[in-house]
Amino acid sequence: MSGHRKTILVTGGAGYVGSHTIVMLLTERYKVVVVDNLSNSVKGNGSLPESLERVQTITKCDIKFYESSLEDKDTLRTVFSENKIDAVIHFAALKAVGESCILPLTYYRNNVGGSVNLLEVMKEFHVKKIVFSSSATVYGDPQDLPIKEDHPTGQGCTNPYGRSKFFVEEILKDLWKSDEDWGIISLRYFNPVGAHHSGLIGEDPLDIPNNLMPYIAQVAVGKREYVSVYGSDYSTPDGTGVRDYIHIEDLASGHISALEKLLGKEPTPKGFHGWRAYNLGTGKGHSVLEVIAAFEKASKKSIKYTLTERRTGDVPASYADATRARDELGWTAKKTLFDMCADMWRWQSKNPSGFHRESS
Incomplete structure (x- = not known):
């Protein structure tokens, strides 16, 4: 366990990836402050969203929470003035690909405008360490497989969601070029799945799921x-x-590894200054039918499916090379497709209505 008690601001921390990352932050004895507007979360019984109430149950640690959008700079300034923030992990974003095509201005205002607000307030308070939760959608239609970090970005983005992630990456690059005191890591990944092994937290789409x-x-x-x-x-x-x-x-755990590189850990005890992108993935792909078969094995349930027409914009295969993360962050994915399905089933079977309490 880490001995320090540095304070990390997690934007969008009540969401799927954010809540699981907070479990690991608290386990590693970081202090955590969360800003989330609850646009994709379920309100709990108290002041916290349900996901973070359960994170506190898992970790036996407290979380400081602010309900706010990143569009509200005044609240952001309050967060930084009331807490000595050492670094930021930035998850807060709208993320439905189809919806982004219908509401592009909403996505750009939230994902790009909100990120600019965050960075401006970070600069005001001299906090210059950020892990950006990006997306492998910045690669667009892959030219080569597996995709490496030097693959062109932005050229083949097929939707406003992917372009919003690409735009923020470009903003972060320009920010570092303007001030080399910044340490910025962008993490690119495709399809996070599964759930915490306790079955207490997991993915809870508030509408029809967009992902497989x-x-x-x-x-x-x-x-x-x-x-x-x-x-x-x-x-x-x-x-x-x-x-x-x-x-x-x-x-x-990949986000924790990136944070440790930013804050300083041997062999770079002074921390990282620069801009760097890392793919996080297993390095291999699985087909839709493979995933269905693995889930049937894990759940012991028969999964009915129907074959239908291709969707516009879908590509045959897309998966990333995560060698750079292994070599520079000391990180590798450890869990198998069966593990993903088994943990997902544990969460879903224990919580058929997600974070909505059954009595409600």
Whole structure:
């Protein structure tokens, strides 16, 4: 365990990736301050969202919470004035690809404008360490597989969500070029899945799930009838799309590894100054039918599915090379596809309504 008690601001900390990362931060004895506008979260019984109440149950540690959007700079200034923030992990973003095509201005205002607000307030308070939770969507349609960090970004982004992540990465690069005291790490990943091994926290889509694994889980628990498999004639081993999946706890540990590089840990005790991107993933892809089969094995449930037409914009295969994270951060994904499915099923079967309490 880390001996220091540095304070980390986590934006969007009540969400899926944020809440699991906070578990690891608290386990490693960091202090945690959270800003979240609860746009994708369930309110708890007290002052915290339900996800963070459960994080406190898991860790037996307290979380300081501010309900606010990053569009509200005054509240952001209050957060920094009331807490000595050492670094920021920035998750807060709208993330539904389809919705971003319908509401592009909302996505740019929140994802890009909110990030600029955050960075301006960080600069005011001389906090110049940030881990940015980016996305492998910045690569667009992959030119080569597996995708490495030097793959072109921004050229093939197919939706406003992906472009918003690309724009923020470019803003962060320009910020560092203007002031080399900044330490900035962008983490790019595709499909976080699974849940905390306790089954207490996991992914809780507030509407119809946009991603494959939570949809499969809802079919397994009886909330939905079947999974639609979009495209079965791709040039892949079984004809269905191949994607990169990563267990949420592996992804959370990747954020901790990036934070430790920023703050300083041997062999760089003074911390990292610069801008650097890392892929987080297993380094291999799994097809839709592989994921369904693995979930059936983990849940001992039959998953009904139907083969349908390809979706516009989907590519046959997309997965990342995570060698740089291994070599420079000392991080590798450890959990298998079966682990992802087993933990996802534990969460879903224990919480069929997600974070909504059954009595409500």
